[in-house]
Amino acid sequence: MSVFKRFLFRVFRKNETEIHELSYLFWECTWRCNLACRHCGSDCKAEAQTADMPFADFLHALEPLEKRYPRDKVIIAITGGEPLLRADLADCGRTLRQHGFRWGIVTNGMLYDEARHCELVAASLSSITVSLDGLEETHNWLRQHPQSFQRALRALRIIANDPHLIYDVVTCVHRRNLKELPQLKELLIANGVRHWRLFTIAPIGRAAGDRELMLSRAQVEEMLLFIAETRKEGRIDLKFSCEAYTGKYEEEVRDSYFFCRAGINIGSVLLNGDISACPNIDRSFRQGNIYKDNLLDVWDNCFQEMRDRNWMRCGMCASCGDFKQCLGGAMHLRPAHGEPIQRCYNFRLHG
Amino acid sequence: MFKYFKEKKQKLLRFLFGTFSFTALMFAFQACYGMPERPFETVVQGKVTDMETNDPIQGLQVSSDIGFTTTTNEKGIFIDPIGLRTIYEWGEYHITVTDIDSTENGSYETFDTVVWALDFTQPIELQVKKVSDAQ
Secondary structure (H helix, E strand, O other): OHHHHHHHHHHHHHHHHHHOOOOEEEEEOOOEOOOOOOOOOOOOEOOOOOOOOOHHHHHHHHHHHHHHOOOOOOEEEEEOOOHHHOOOHHHHHHHHHHOOOEEEEEEOOOOOOHHHHHHHHHOOEEEEEEEOOOOHHHHHHHHOOOOHHHHHHHHHHHHHOOOOOEEEEEEEEOOOOHHHHHHHHHHHHHOOOOEEEEEEOOOOHHHOOOHHHOOOHHHHHHHHHHHHHHHHHOOOEEEEOOOOOOHHHHHHHOOOOOOOOEOOOEEEEOOOOEEEOOOOOOHHHOOEEOOOOOHHHHHHHOOHHHHOOHHHOOHHHOOOOOHHHHOOOOHHHOOOOOOOOOOOHHHHHHO | OHHHHHHHHHHHHHHHHHHHHOOOOOOOOOOOOOOOOOOEEEOOEEEEEEOOOOOEOOOEEEEEOOOEEEEOOOOOEEEOOOOOEEEOOOOEEEEEEEEOOOOEOEOEOOEEEEEEHHHHHOOEEEEEOEOOOOO
16 A cells, blocks of 8 residues: 555645746845844844845736736745745735735744734734744743744744634754654643644755754654654644655655655745746845846746756765665755755664 | 646645645745745635624525535525635735515615634634615
8 A cells, every 4th residue: 555655645746846847936135134043044134234135026927927827826935034024924925815826924923913913814924833832941042032932932822823824833943952852742732722834944045054952863763752652642733844755654744745845835925026946046046036037937948956856866876776766855855956865864763 | 637637736746735735725835945835725615694683694695705605594504516626825805795585584784894714714604784664
C-alpha cells in the first residue's frame, strides 16, 4: 500500500507541477519588526533601511492575477518583518478581499489584542499563524524580549477562540526547547489551540552560525517521534512543516508526503518588488520584479529551476536513493542554483 | 483543450491520492513560513420553511454570492446546481431567498442572510416570513 501511495503521490506531484497554479502568494510588506529574535527567516531589522512597500504598488501587480484566477482561488500571505506594524494592514486586507483575494498574516503576536483582532476580522482576515517557541523563559530568550511570551499567548487565546479563523501555532524547535515540547503541548491544549506545527531552524539568515539553535541527529529523531506520538493521541492536530523530507517518518509526521511547492503553487512579492517563491529562499532565485515585469508573465514563463529540479541532484543528493521521492528537498536550503543542499534530515537519520 | 484535460486529470489525481491517503484535504497546503489554508469541498444545500408554521415552501428562488441560483422543490429543499464545489474557508457569504412565483405557494418576504463558509458543510435551514395581508 505504501509503495502504491508513494507512486500515486509522485504522479500527483508531477501533474501539479505541470499545471503550476499560483494559489499562495506571499507579500513581504515590511522589513520592520518589533523583535530581534535569535532566529529569523527574513533577517529583518527593528529599524529597516528599506521603506515599506506601498500597498498600491502591490495591488497593481495583482491585476493580472485577478483576471486569470477565479475569486477566492489565491490567498495572500502577508509577512514581513512584522505585518502588524503596518497601520494600514486592515485597509490592505479589506481591499484585497474586495478584489477577490483571501488573505492572512504571520505574526509574532506582540501587537495582537482584541481590538486589532476585531479590526482585522472585520477586514476579512481568514488565516493567521502565531509563533510560540517554548515555555516562557525559552520563548523570551529566543525572541529576546521579556513580554514576548505573554503577548503571544494572549494572541493565540484570542485566535483559538474565534471559530471563523483558520490558524495554527508554529514552534521553532531547537536545543533549548526540545524537552519542553510535552509541556508546551499541554499549555496549547489548555488554551484551546487545536492546530500546531513544528519546524526546525534552518541554517539561514541570522541563525546560520548559531549552533545552539541546530538540532543533533538524535534530537531530530526525538522531535519526529514526539510528533508521531502526539498525532496518534489525537488531542491536538500536530504536524511537521514542509521544510524537509524525513524518510521513514514521512507517513507519521504530517498529513501528506513532503512536497516543496515553491515556484509550483507558491510565489512571493518581496519588499523591493522582486518576484520569487517563499521569502526565505535565497534572494538569488528571484525571477523578476513587479516594477519592471508582469507578475503573471513571470509566473507563467520563469521559475523553471523550481519546476524542474533535476539540477538538485548534487552533493549528498547525487547518489541518494530517495531523490525521486523528495526531489532534492526544500528550496530554502539551497544557497544558490547548482549548490548542494545545506542540510538533509533523511541523510542524517538514515544516511 | 490541453488545459482542460490537465485540470480534469488534476481533480482525478487529487481524488485518488486523497482517497488512498485517507485525507480529503490533500490539495490544502501551506508554506513553511506561511499561515495555513484549508479549502474544502462540499455540496451547498438546505431547506426553506415558513417561519410560523415550519412548513416547507416550494418555488422560492435561493441565490448566493458563492455563485449559484436555484429554486426549492416540494420539500422546500434547494441544492447548488454546480454540485461538489471547492470552498475557501475565509469568511462570510450572502444567501437571498426570493418569492418569484407570486401567490402560487403563498407570498413571502425576501429574506437575506449571511453565513460563514464553514456553515456550508451542513444543510442550511432558512425561515421566511409570509407577506402580511395588510401589505
